[in-house]
Amino acid sequence: MKKYILFFFLYHSLQAVSFMSQESPAIYNAREYKKPNKQGQPNQVFKNQLGQMFVDPRTGDGGRCYGMILQPDLKILLIGSSLVNGVDRFTAIRLHQNGSLDLTFGNGGTFYYNSTIASNGLSDEAYSGALQSTGKIILYGITTLNTGENRFALMRLTVNGELDRSFGNNGVIYIVNPIAGGGADQFDFPGIKGLVIRPDDKILVVGTSTRGAEFFYAIAQFTKDGQLDTTFGTNGTTYLPIHFFTGGTRDVANAVILQSDGKAIVAGKSRNAATQYRFSCARLLVNGQLDTTFGINGYMTLPYAISGNITSDSCNDLVLQRDEKIILAGQTDGTIDDTNRFALARLTKDGLLDITFGNSGTTYIPQSISGGNNNNDILRSIVLQQYGNKLIVAGSSNNRFALARFNKDGFLDATFGNKEGSAYKSNYINGLSDFLYDIAIDQNSYIWAAGSTGTGAGGYFALANYENIPTTTDIIDYITYFNLPMIL
Numbered sequence: 001m002k003k004y005i006l007f008f009f010l011y012h013s014l015q016a017v018s019f020m021s022q023e024s025p026a027i028y029n030a031r032e033y034k035k036p037n038k039q040g041q042p043n044q045v046f047k048n049q050l051g052q053m054f055v056d057p058r059t060g061d062g063g064r065c066y067g068m069i070l071q072p073d074l075k076i077l078l079i080g081s082s083l084v085n086g087v088d089r090f091t092a093i094r095l096h097q098n099g100s101l102d103l104t105f106g107n108g109g110t111f112y113y114n115s116t117i118a119s120n121g122l123s124d125e126a127y128s129g130a131l132q133s134t135g136k137i138i139l140y141g142i143t144t145l146n147t148g149e150n151r152f153a154l155m156r157l158t159v160n161g162e163l164d165r166s167f168g169n170n171g172v173i174y175i176v177n178p179i180a181g182g183g184a185d186q187f188d189f190p191g192i193k194g195l196v197i198r199p200d201d202k203i204l205v206v207g208t209s210t211r212g213a214e215f216f217y218a219i220a221q222f223t224k225d226g227q228l229d230t231t232f233g234t235n236g237t238t239y240l241p242i243h244f245f246t247g248g249t250r251d252v253a254n255a256v257i258l259q260s261d262g263k264a265i266v267a268g269k270s271r272n273a274a275t276q277y278r279f280s281c282a283r284l285l286v287n288g289q290l291d292t293t294f295g296i297n298g299y300m301t302l303p304y305a306i307s308g309n310i311t312s313d314s315c316n317d318l319v320l321q322r323d324e325k326i327i328l329a330g331q332t333d334g335t336i337d338d339t340n341r342f343a344l345a346r347l348t349k350d351g352l353l354d355i356t357f358g359n360s361g362t363t364y365i366p367q368s369i370s371g372g373n374n375n376n377d378i379l380r381s382i383v384l385q386q387y388g389n390k391l392i393v394a395g396s397s398n399n400r401f402a403l404a405r406f407n408k409d410g411f412l413d414a415t416f417g418n419k420e421g422s423a424y425k426s427n428y429i430n431g432l433s434d435f436l437y438d439i440a441i442d443q444n445s446y447i448w449a450a451g452s453t454g455t456g457a458g459g460y461f462a463l464a465n466y467e468n469i470p471t472t473t474d475i476i477d478y479i480t481y482f483n484l485p486m487i488l
Contacts, residue, residue, distance in 0.1 A: 053099050054430045054453050054460040057082035057091050057110060065093075065461035067128020068450035069137070070440040075102055078450055078461045079139060081125040082112055089113050090126040090139055090155055093461055097442075106161030113163070117143040117153045117172045124153060127193065128438060132201045132224065135159040136167075140205060142191025143174050150189045151175050152207055152220060168226030175228070179218040179237045180209035188218060194256040196264070202229055206256040206266050209239050215250035216240055217266055217282060233288035240290065244280045244301045247273030251280060255317045259324055259349065262286045263294075267328055269314040270301055277312035278302045279328050279345055295351030302353070306332040306343040306362045313343060317382045321389055321408070324349040325357075329382035329393055332364050341365050342379040342393055342404055358410030365412065369422045370398035377402060381439045383447075388474030394439040394449055401425040401436040401449055401464055429453040429462045441468065 055078065057063040063082030070076060074097050082091040091112040094105035101109030117124050126141040136156055143153040153174040156167035163171040178188050192205045201224035209218035217240040221232035228236025244251050250271040257265050263283055270280035279302040283294035290298040305313050311333035319327050325346055332343035343364035346357035353361035368375035375398040382393045389408040396402055403423045405416035412421030428434055431454035438450045445468045453462040 052425070052429050052462070052464040054462045055093055055095070055101075056460055057093065057112065061086060062454065062459050063091055063461065064452040064459050065450055066126070066141075066437045066452075068438045068440055068448065068463075069129050069131060070442055070448060071131065071135075074442055076448060076450075076463065077129065077137065078463065079126050079129045080452070080461060081141075084112060084114060087116075088123040088125050089115075090117070090124050090141065092126070092129070092137070092139060092157065092161065094161060095463070099463070104160060106157075111157060111161045111163075113155065113172070117155065117174050118145055118151065120146050122146050122148075125191065126155070127191065128195070130195055130197050130203075132156075132197055134201075136164060137161075138195065138197070138203060140192040140195045142189075149178075150191060152179075152188050152192045152205060152218075154192070154203065154205070154222065154226060156226060166225060168222075173222065173226045175220060175237065178209050178211075179220065180211045180214075180216050180239045180241075193254045193268075194266075196256055196258050198258065198262070200224065204256060204258075204264055206253045208252045208268075213249055214243075215252055215271075216243075217251050217253040217268065219253070219256075219264075219266060219284065219288065221288065231287065238284075238288045240282060240299075242299075244270035244282075244299050245272040245278075250277075252277075252314075254315060254330075257318055257320055257326075259283075259320065263291055265318060265320075265326055267315045267318045269312075269330070271312075276305070276310065277314055278305065279313055279315040279330065281315070281318070281326070281328060281347070281351070283351060293350065295347075300347060300351040300353075302345060302362070306345065306364050307341060307366070309333045311338055315345075316378075316380055319382050319384050319391070321346075321384060325354060326351070327382060327384075327391060329379055329391075331377060331379050331395075339368070339374060339376045341368070341377050342395065342402075344382075344391065344393070344406065344410065346410065356409070363406065363410040365404060365422065368397055369402040369404065369424045370400060370426075371424075372398070380437045383439055383441055385441065385445070385468070385474070387445070390474065392439065392441070392447060392468070394436050394447075396435045396451070397424055399433040399435065400428065401434050401451065401462075403436075403439070403447065403449065403466065423466065425464065429464070430460055434462060436464075 061083030065080035067079040076095045078093045081088040094102040129139040139155045156164040165171045194206045203222040220237040221229040254268040267281040269277040283291040292298045313332040315328045315330040328345045331340040345362040346354040377397040379395040391406040394403045405413040417423030436451040447466040449464045
């Protein structure tokens with residue numbers, strides 16, 4: 001065992017990726033690699049520019065990054081929107097792991113769509129993306145019509161960052177009619193918030209559709225080439241017409257994930273009769289029908305706020321653990337000052353609260369990661385660490401990048417970061433506001449965090465990199481779970 005552990009650490013030390021810049025007109029603040037002393041710390045130290053960089057979308061007016069794809073070749077796709085002549089457009093930037101632009105992608109490393117996805121559109125925003133088995137890139141988000149209504153929107157790029165015109169309608173597709181029905185007071189907002197690619201490359205998306213003052217979980221499925229899949233729901237779309245809470249009127253879907261049998265867990269938040277939001281989720285069968293064996297008749301809601309206060313919670317992301325237990329991640333109101341704190345809940349694979357996790361099924365960080373009672377912490381993304389089954393969550397605290405790591409039992413991992421389980425980037429990457437939206441872990445266990453930096457509309461795409469080498473206990477957990485042979 002000791003030899004195996006030694007081999008593992010030697011291998012990962014050799015594979016550790018330096019995060020350094022080859023200066024170019026669009027790349028700033030990436031510095032030479034320097035190994036830190038503790039997990040959760042940025043992987044370099046240079047005049048407080050801690051393993052971070054920002055990228056100008058080069059469309060003239062700046063932009064905002066909301067998502068990231070870590071490719072199998074370890075190239076990094078940053079996805080969001082940029083202003084082109086003052087109007088938001090789908091944008092993607094691809095980087096090498098050393099932070100330099102991948103000049104083989106798009107136009108000098110950047111793609112942006114110089115039009116609106118809808119022919120009668122006003123603007124578009126991309127929230128994130130995913131790769132199909134061919135390596136082609138699906139971008140998803142929202143298109144806003146000239147009537148002010150919003151619609152689900154998708155786009156596909158080739159592996160080299162060109163618009164793939166064999167997809168949808170000449171490379172793009174949007175759902176023309178609101179999923180919950182037609183009418184002037186109905187729209188799909190705020191676009192596609194979650195997407196998964198099925199093994200056959202079909203594309204499942206989730207978001208929210210409204211009808212008057214009511215909000216509904218809305219789901220659609222597309223064929224691999226961007227047409228609505230008529231075998232799913234009703235001609236490719238469906239929504240959950242029964243509200244999660246009796247007397248509630250608003251259910252908002254924010255994320256989706258697939259279980260091993262192809263069933264889809266959709267998660268978000270639902271408002272009760274007292275107008276307070278709570279974590280919620282539902283499960284759909286492969287054909288888009290509600291799976292009534294999940295939770296209670298297909299639905300699951302937390303009846304209370306995780307912090308114990310009376311105000312609202314929001315589930316923004318979810319992940320499956322190895323045993324297919326479901327981790328819901330978001331924020332809860334943490335203090336009487338109506339600020340938010342990172343929060344998690346764990347369900348069994350069939351949608352019941354798992355009381356063996358945290359404090360009877362839920363957990364939260366009671367203090368702001370950045371310090372101070374009045375600072376606001378918003379959790380945006382969660383990933384499962386391959387070794388040890390630990391949970392890494394990320395978002396923003398006091399408008400700065402913030403991360404935390406929980407052990408598999410739902411308690412903070414005190415070996416991570418600089419605040420006994422959490423990490424906080426005290427400096428701004430650029431400007432006066434940083435917002436972290438997405439994280440991923442590479443094959444060397446490093447954490448990549450993507451978001452936006454800067455103030456107002458003229459912002460930049462931002463990226464940071466953090467140390468995350470597994471401990472001996474993590475490795476033993478992994479070996480034991482998968483019954484792997486020892487390397488002697």
